Amino acid sequence: MPKSKRSRVVSLTQTDKKGREGKEQLYTQAKECVEKYQYAWVFSVENMRNTYLKQVRSEWKDSRILFGRTKVMAKALGTTPEDEAADGLFKLTKYLAGNVGILFTDHPADVVKDWFESYVKTDFARAGVVATRDFVVPAGQIYSRGGDIPADDDVVMANTLEPTLRQLGMPTRLKNGIVTLDNEYQVCKEGETLSGHQTRLLKMFGVAMADFKVKLVAYWSKTGEVTEVEDSTAVVAESAHTTSIHCHLISNSL
Incomplete structure (x- = not known):
């Protein structure tokens, strides 16, 4: 029997509201983390792999990693001295651009730097990656x-x-x-x-040319100071070229 071509009424009662709810959740989590932890680090990721990011989360389970909409996180932290969530925190928000996230932790700066400098995972390259050798x-x-x-x-x-x-x-x-x-x-x-x-x-042929790395950009401490870790301008410019789909994938997992 042929299918009817008549217009059908489609109910939208099951429309996914996760977009707005996700933003509100991310905003609330960032606010709570500022109160709970001593440090907030902005980091960027090279050659994003969800599997390796989950490993990082597991290793730092006594801390908190937020990876999602940078505008929402910036709004939660505050972009001016008048609306910042804690003293000096607004200075950190200028680094929230591109494919970046925030690590909230109580571990001292030297411990964080040493761990992330040593954490490198080699994987197969994806289209758009630059070849590291012939x-x-x-x-x-x-x-x-x-x-x-x-x-x-x-x-x-x-x-x-x-x-x-x-x-x-x-x-x-x-x-x-x-x-x-x-x-x-x-x-x-x-x-x-x-x-x-x-x-x-x-x-x-089993040739891996991509290294998953977490690059630390800058961090804030409850003393009110913000410290750059490296040439953050170059890091932010590089991360801005990374596809925004990664942000969407990770933010959905929050």
């Missing part, structure tokens, strides 16, 4: 690591993957059931921005 697959039989390790320590590339390699731009062919290249193939050059095809090839 990667060239030698001519001849192709191995699973693409020549990155000696052939004696490697295994041959499965012939079922040959069509995928060709689709991603590698001029491969099957020779007696073996995936081969007539000439060496350069997947990427150091310093170039990687495309989606390049990152897929790098992942197929």
Whole structure:
């Protein structure tokens, strides 16, 4: 029986109100954290991975990390001496731009710096990341690591993957059931921005070029002082180019 083409009334009673509620929750949490903790750190993230950020949250479970809408967090902290939530806190809000978050903690500054400087997780690059080195697959039989390790320590590339390699731009062919290249193939050059095809090839060959890092920008203490950790102008400019979708994903998890 054909479906009716008549207009149907759609109820909006189940419309998600999480957007406004999420902002209000983030605002309230930031206010409460200012009262509870001795320090507030602004940080940016390189090569965002939710898995690693969850690990950071777990390691700092006696502290609080807020990662979401920067305008909401800035409003909660205060942007002027008249509306700041605590003495000197308004000076920190100028760093709340781009893909940044706030760590509220009671741990001393040197402890925070040492921990985050040592926390680096290497992962596969995504499109838009800059290649950290050249990667060239030698001519001849192709191995699973693409020549990155000696052939004696490697295994041959499965012939079922040959069509995928060709689709991603590698001029491969099957020779007696073996995936081969007539000439060496350069997947990427150091310093170039990687495309989606390049990152897929790098992942197929097990080449990781992205480091997840948390970069500390500046911090406020209850003494009313705000201290820059590094060239915050460069950090904020860099983080502003990171896709805003990461902020949305993390804020939904708050």
